[in-house]
Amino acid sequence: MKNFVQQGRRMVKSILSAVACQFRFVEPWENQRHQIRSGERRLYVVGHHLPVGDFSLALRQGISPYQMISGKRFEEQIKWLLRDFEPVTLQEGLRYLEGGPLRHKSPVVLTFDDGYRTVYEIAYPILKRHGVPATLFVCTDYVGTDRLFIHDRLFHLLWRGHRIGLSLERFLPRGIETSRGQRPQPMTRFLLERLAEAEVLALIGRLEEVLSVLPPDYPDLLRVLTWEELHEMDRGGVTVGAHTKGHRILTRHPADRIQEELSESKRVLERNLGREVAHVAYPNGAWDPEVVRIAKSAGYQSGITTQGGPNGSAADLLTLKRTVLCEWATRGGGRNHSDHVGTCLVKGLFL
Numbered sequence: 071m072k073n074f075v076q077q078g079r080r081m082v083k084s085i086l087s088a089v090a091c092q093f094r095f096v097e098p099w100e101n102q103r104h105q106i107r108s109g110e111r112r113l114y115v116v117g118h119h120l121p122v123g124d125f126s127l128a129l130r131q132g133i134s135p136y137q138m139i140s141g142k143r144f145e146e147q148i149k150w151l152l153r154d155f156e157p158v159t160l161q162e163g164l165r166y167l168e169g170g171p172l173r174h175k176s177p178v179v180l181t182f183d184d185g186y187r188t189v190y191e192i193a194y195p196i197l198k199r200h201g202v203p204a205t206l207f208v209c210t211d212y213v214g215t216d217r218l219f220i221h222d223r224l225f226h227l228l229w230r231g232h233r234i235g236l237s238l239e240r241f242l243p244r245g246i247e248t249s250r251g252q253r254p255q256p257m258t259r260f261l262l263e264r265l266a267e268a269e270v271l272a273l274i275g276r277l278e279e280v281l282s283v284l285p286p287d288y289p290d291l292l293r294v295l296t297w298e299e300l301h302e303m304d305r306g307g308v309t310v311g312a313h314t315k316g317h318r319i320l321t322r323h324p325a326d327r328i329q330e331e332l333s334e335s336k337r338v339l340e341r342n343l344g345r346e347v348a349h350v351a352y353p354n355g356a357w358d359p360e361v362v363r364i365a366k367s368a369g370y371q372s373g374i375t376t377q378g379g380p381n382g383s384a385a386d387l388l389t390l391k392r393t394v395l396c397e398w399a400t401r402g403g404g405r406n407h408s409d410h411v412g413t414c415l416v417k418g419l420f421l
């Protein structure tokens with residue numbers, strides 16, 4: 071039933087997008103929806119996480135579908151962005167917003183968060199092939215290590231538990247109810263939002279024990295980049311930016327911790343890359359005025375969120391909007407990528 075409803079919704083979106091694009095309703099709709107003046111400059115930012123070779127195979131290995139995009143779909147999305155937008159570096163995008171040279175099409179900035187090794191192995195060759203620049207936001211506590219992200223470990227364990235009908239209740243701290251159901255995706259998000267980091271780590275430890283999961287049992291695809299790979303990409307059109315030290319959700323921490331996460335990651339990247347690092351993407355897109363104040367005082371020029379939609383010329387550069395894309399995000403009524411759906415999505419018409 072749920073699949074049927076989802077498919078119906080996708081079909082409606084697909085038809086609406088096609089009509090809006092065909093009859094040129096997109097801009098008036100976008101202006102009205104986001105209070106942007108007609109003809110005003112706008113910058114779009116899109117975001118990806120984990121490129122994979124075979125999406126179905128990766129799904130069967132217990133990786134969150136909302137993190138992933140196959141190389142094939144990524145290349146389809148690049149071709150669409152080249153048709154409908156003009157891919158630019160983040161720096162060029164910011165210059166454009168601030169009154170820099172006009173462009174033939176709306177500029178779009180491609181970004182990757184977290185710093186998975188497959189960005190180097192799968193996405194980077196595609197970006198080079200099409201001459202498209204991108205920005206990659208990495209967590210400095212992870213680069214060059216064999217550590218896996220907490221969100222990936224938790225999702226993977228919940229996925230394994232779900233497959234064998236494991237009840238989570240006995241593993242959760244008091245007061246955390248599981249009435250939201252135990253499907254891995256919403257459960258991962260719920261637990262990361264509700265539990266303290268130490269509680270999440272304790273839960274991961276207990277689930278690893280009960281499910282007999284050792285470090286090598288996690289999918290290889292979840293590995294992070296090395297410093298060498300990062301250097302090569304940074305010199306080859308993929309600008310590296312910060313995603314904090316340890317991927318902590320900044321709004322859940324006191325000012326001194328936020329300061330450390332933002333300043334230290336900037337410092338470590340600058341030391342390793344030998345240049346200034348001016349951009350940050352907030353983990354989970356979470357920000358508040360305190361986070362922005364500290365990001366600004368740490369010396370960041372821009373901060374990227376996960377709130378979708380266009381950035382108009384009055385946008386605050388430290389809370390730039392961005393549309394997160396994954397394998398399924400730009401599907402039309404069927405399984406295939408649709409330019410119309412993608413464009414309406416990036417322009418924030420379905421928010």
Ligand SMILES: [Zn+2]
Binds near residue numbers: 313317
């Ligand atoms: Zn992230």
